[in-house]
Amino acid sequence: MMDGSRAETAAQIERLLETEGETVAENLTDLNQGRYESVARLDEYDAYKSRARSIKADAIERLPELIETVRTAVEDNGGAVYLADDADDANRYIREVVQDENADTVVKSKSMTTEEIECNEALSAAGVSVWETDLGEFVLQVADESPSHIVVPAIHKSREAIAELFNEAFEPDEPLETPAELTAFARDHLGAKIRSADVGITGANFIAADTGTIALVTSEGNARKTVAVPDTQITVAGVEKLLPTLSDLQPFVELIGRSGTGQDITSYVSLFTPPVATPPVNFDGPETPIADDDRERSFHLVLIDNGRLDVRDDPQLRETLYCIRCSACLNSCANFQHVGGHAFGGETYSGGIATGWETTVNGIGSAASFNDLCTGCSRCVNQCPVEIDIPWINTVVRDRINRSGDADAFSFLVDPLVPDTQPDGLDPQKRFFGSFEWIATLASKTAPVSNWLPKLPGARSILERTLGIDRRRELPQFKRETLRSWFHARDGPALDTVRRTAVLYPDCYTNTVHVDRGKAAVRVLEALGVAVEMPAIRSSGRAPLSQGMIDTARQHANAVAADCIPLIEDGRDVVVIEPGELAMFRSEYAKLLDEERAESIATASYDLFEYIYGLLENGGDSTALAGPAEPVAYHAHCQQRTLGLESYTTAVLERLGFDVIESDVECCGMAGSFGYKSEYYDLSIDVGTALAEQFRTPATTDRTVVASGTSCTDQLDDLLERTPRHPIELLDPHTQNS
Amino acid sequence: MPTPLATFESSLQEVESSVTRTTPQSLEATLQAVIERPAVGVQLPFDTCSLADLDVNLHPTPRTLQSAVCGITTAVLGIATYGTLVLEATPTGSELSSLFPDHHVAVLRAADVVPDMETAFEHLSELVAAGRGDHVLATGPSATADMGSLVYGAHGPREVTVVLVEE
Ligand code: SF4
Numbered sequence: 035m036m037d038g039s040r041a042e043t044a045a046q047i048e049r050l051l052e053t054e055g056e057t058v059a060e061n062l063t064d065l066n067q068g069r070y071e072s073v074a075r076l077d078e079y080d081a082y083k084s085r086a087r088s089i090k091a092d093a094i095e096r097l098p099e100l101i102e103t104v105r106t107a108v109e110d111n112g113g114a115v116y117l118a119d120d121a122d123d124a125n126r127y128i129r130e131v132v133q134d135e136n137a138d139t140v141v142k143s144k145s146m147t148t149e150e151i152e153c154n155e156a157l158s159a160a161g162v163s164v165w166e167t168d169l170g171e172f173v174l175q176v177a178d179e180s181p182s183h184i185v186v187p188a189i190h191k192s193r194e195a196i197a198e199l200f201n202e203a204f205e206p207d208e209p210l211e212t213p214a215e216l217t218a219f220a221r222d223h224l225g226a227k228i229r230s231a232d233v234g235i236t237g238a239n240f241i242a243a244d245t246g247t248i249a250l251v252t253s254e255g256n257a258r259k260t261v262a263v264p265d266t267q268i269t270v271a272g273v274e275k276l277l278p279t280l281s282d283l284q285p286f287v288e289l290i291g292r293s294g295t296g297q298d299i300t301s302y303v304s305l306f307t308p309p310v311a312t313p314p315v316n317f318d319g320p321e322t323p324i325a326d327d328d329r330e331r332s333f334h335l336v337l338i339d340n341g342r343l344d345v346r347d348d349p350q351l352r353e354t355l356y357c358i359r360c361s362a363c364l365n366s367c368a369n370f371q372h373v374g375g376h377a378f379g380g381e382t383y384s385g386g387i388a389t390g391w392e393t394t395v396n397g398i399g400s401a402a403s404f405n406d407l408c409t410g411c412s413r414c415v416n417q418c419p420v421e422i423d424i425p426w427i428n429t430v431v432r433d434r435i436n437r438s439g440d441a442d443a444f445s446f447l448v449d450p451l452v453p454d455t456q457p458d459g460l461d462p463q464k465r466f467f468g469s470f471e472w473i474a475t476l477a478s479k480t481a482p483v484s485n486w487l488p489k490l491p492g493a494r495s496i497l498e499r500t501l502g503i504d505r506r507r508e509l510p511q512f513k514r515e516t517l518r519s520w521f522h523a524r525d526g527p528a529l530d531t532v533r534r535t536a537v538l539y540p541d542c543y544t545n546t547v548h549v550d551r552g553k554a555a556v557r558v559l560e561a562l563g564v565a566v567e568m569p570a571i572r573s574s575g576r577a578p579l580s581q582g583m584i585d586t587a588r589q590h591a592n593a594v595a596a597d598c599i600p601l602i603e604d605g606r607d608v609v610v611i612e613p614g615e616l617a618m619f620r621s622e623y624a625k626l627l628d629e630e631r632a633e634s635i636a637t638a639s640y641d642l643f644e645y646i647y648g649l650l651e652n653g654g655d656s657t658a659l660a661g662p663a664e665p666v667a668y669h670a671h672c673q674q675r676t677l678g679l680e681s682y683t684t685a686v687l688e689r690l691g692f693d694v695i696e697s698d699v700e701c702c703g704m705a706g707s708f709g710y711k712s713e714y715y716d717l718s719i720d721v722g723t724a725l726a727e728q729f730r731t732p733a734t735t736d737r738t739v740v741a742s743g744t745s746c747t748d749q750l751d752d753l754l755e756r757t758p759r760h761p762i763e764l765l766d767p768h769t770q771n772s
Numbered sequence: 773m774p775t776p777l778a779t780f781e782s783s784l785q786e787v788e789s790s791v792t793r794t795t796p797q798s799l800e801a802t803l804q805a806v807i808e809r810p811a812v813g814v815q816l817p818f819d820t821c822s823l824a825d826l827d828v829n830l831h832p833t834p835r836t837l838q839s840a841v842c843g844i845t846t847a848v849l850g851i852a853t854y855g856t857l858v859l860e861a862t863p864t865g866s867e868l869s870s871l872f873p874d875h876h877v878a879v880l881r882a883a884d885v886v887p888d889m890e891t892a893f894e895h896l897s898e899l900v901a902a903g904r905g906d907h908v909l910a911t912g913p914s915a916t917a918d919m920g921s922l923v924y925g926a927h928g929p930r931e932v933t934v935v936l937v938e939e
């Protein structure tokens with residue numbers, strides 16, 4: 035039995051997996067694939083990303099100045115600018131404009147910012163009828179649902195569901211069925227609304243401050259009509275949408291469609307400098323030539339603060355304001371792909387970056403409701419066109435949530451186990467997983483008893499109730515003989531020539547659970563002429579970091595630096611088996627340590643196969659390694675892929691004659707502790723099943739399964755009949771000899 | 773290296789737009805062959821071609837705009853790598869003619885095709901600074917995937933034809 039809030043989360047996820055999961059997964063996989071293809075076609079992709087990032091960094095730095103610049107520009111053009119403190123303030127202004135126009139009908143193009151301030155509700159309450167003209171938003175308006183995705187709001191709705199909805203709501207003479215019929219129907223229905231509209235409300239993707247030009251990135255043409263037809267235009271935008279100049283728009287125009295829907299460019303990118311030159315169209319006077327309509331256009335730019343200017347002063351979350359809401363971080367997220375934004379989102383925004391947005395505009399409570407769904411797998415990081423470290427934003431917010439909790443009834447269980455320095459309110463589940471190094475040390479010392487204990491009747495139920503460890507999940511089997519004790523007890527070989535000296539980093543998974551892969555790594559390195567050393571080094575801090583325990587993670591980082599840097603300065607390389615640990619050394623330490631130490635560790639540390647590849651390239655003797663080669667199915671670790679290191683494993687295996695098929699899912703769904711947690715078990719299995727299925731196709735079903743990470747190995751072990759191995763075990767000279 | 777014009781033509785095909793090349797002298801005949809009636813549009817900057825003579829309504833009312841099946845406008849630029857047309861929204865209502873009818877026919881001087889987005893933005897910055905501030909970068913027909921699969925002709929045109937005029 036789980037505790038109450040865990041059971042609620044689990045039930046919500048299970049319901050969404052059943053109702054929306056399939057449609058969401060199908061649509062998002064397409065968008066994700068489309069993005070990979072579209073950005074590959076852009077030669078200057080990386081250069082554009084860096085440029086986009088520096089433009090945003092500069093714009094946010096100069097934000098107060100840009101607000102004044104755009105005010106002048108818009109006023110010179112004949113429009114008005116209103117800077118709204120919060121949602122109420124914005125809605126009051128918008129309502130006044132609408133009432134001054136005596137408007138009965140308002141049409142809108144898609145805008146997440148108006149969702150944020152709940153503009154429709156405010157206008158409806160004032161007796162105005164408001165119509166969403168974007169077809170996806172219109173579906174949601176009819177269904178009375180909220181967006182499940184920031185760019186494709188009705189992505190959770192299948193064609194069948196939309197047809198049923200329209201047929202029920204509008205009772206057309208002939209029931210609607212095909213996408214073309216549904217589109218034509220909505221176009222006609224909304225066309226009439228647009229023709230009778232008195233005011234058009236749009237959002238903005240970007241605003242050029244120097245000219246007052248609004249950029250709208252769309253495909254349907256509804257935003258163009260919303261601007262063209264009524265004589266009054268209101269544009270609602272967060273202050274962060276301001277860019278200094280019109281020419282700054284260029285890299286964003288090249289990146290935004292590719293990053294979101296995977297289109298090189300969307301059908302329409304409108305660059306309007308309102309009030310626009312197009313004459314308004316009065317469909318109530320249908321016989322007067324449009325050009326003779328002498329109504330003056332009016333334009334209101336409503337800039338929304340609503341927490342943004344505060345977050346600008348928050349160094350850890352400030353980059354949220356760089357976000358251009360392209361949706362790449364949603365589409366590339368394995369959890370998001372399976373459950374969608376109704377679980378993976380707060381009051382308004384969805385996906386990984388929504389943690390930053392919700393904390394900014396709706397408060398940390400809204401972010402807390404879904405923040406755990408970011409597992410820190412980092413697959414989104416390279417996809418973000420403005421290079422935001424989205425997992426870091428999630429970690430920072432998790433840390434703040436941890437600090438805001440109340441002491442838990444079960445804290446006493448974890449207290450004696452884990453000498454950490456975390457706040458009292460920290461959830462014991464998080465504290466338990468965050469302290470994996472201590473747990474592993476203790477469990478290994480007491481193995482095999484520690485492995486039997488959970489098998490006692492009722493033990494799993496207690497673990498589930500107190501720590502939220504799902505009883506369906508196999509627990510790790512700790513070894514009494516650790517890798518380090520084996521290493522130091524044996525007589526290492528005398529090497530003819532020592533090519534390099536390396537510290538093989540004894541991460542606690544390899545050291546206490548997956549000991550065999552560690553032994554294989556030692557023998558492979560030695561066979562290639564590496565003098566291997568294995569001193570005691572603290573665990574990297576990945577486990578506490580993933581639970582949002584940043585202070586504890588920093589202590590680990592400091593300890594690792596104290597252990598490693600003297601060795602590195604002595605000329606040793608640091609070779610790492612577990613990709614999640616290597617990612618700490620190569621990326622996360624930049625946030626936890628001073629630049630000099632972080633740089634030193636990052637430069638000296640290697641992925642195991644990256645290192646082997648280097649040895650083989652430089653004359654290492656591959657015949658010293660095991661054969662014969664067999665066909666393998668390989669799943670690389672998510673963080674390894676983010677670092678661009680997975681190709682070394684494939685390259686080495688292929689060099690040795692193995693035939694390799696790689697999986698292409700973003701993540702295995704286990705993601706450290708995530709898959710153990712009872713509230714996320716079903717989602718984890720759903721995500722993992724997509725991977726397992728790739729290894730059950732006719733081309734892969736007979737292959738040896740290899741995986742680089744502990745989590746991936748455990749997940750595949752739970753889901754496949756074959757027992758996955760670490761790729762290093764295929765190279766182990768010990769196998770050759772035995 | 774293909775010329776920008778050749779790149780533009782192949783990009784247009786990739787984004788579901790048709791393209792024909794013509795000269796100022798043959799422009800009227802070319803348009804006669806591609807436009808359907810009733811049509812609306814704006815005057816073209818070629819004295820060799822009169823849209824009024826082609827039975828194109830240059831002073832539409834809301835009703836004639838609504839019932840037109842074809843709209844003829846100019847494009848100020850073509851962007852080769854994307855197959856994008858830069859459509860200026862003018863006081864004469866060019867935006868309306870390019871947006872409401874099912875078929876949009878855009879007339880573009882071949883000399884106004886620029887190689888890439890960067891060059892296009894150099895021109896756009898100048899235009900906007902000169903007070904011509906409203907443009908749509910239009911690429912292919914209006915489209916939506918919100919109803920279960922890709923459908924052309926959501927709120928805007930279902931069909932786009934580009935007439936390239938070589939002088
Ligand atoms: S954080 Fe980056 S990837 Fe995510 S929506 Fe914002 S800009 Fe796009």
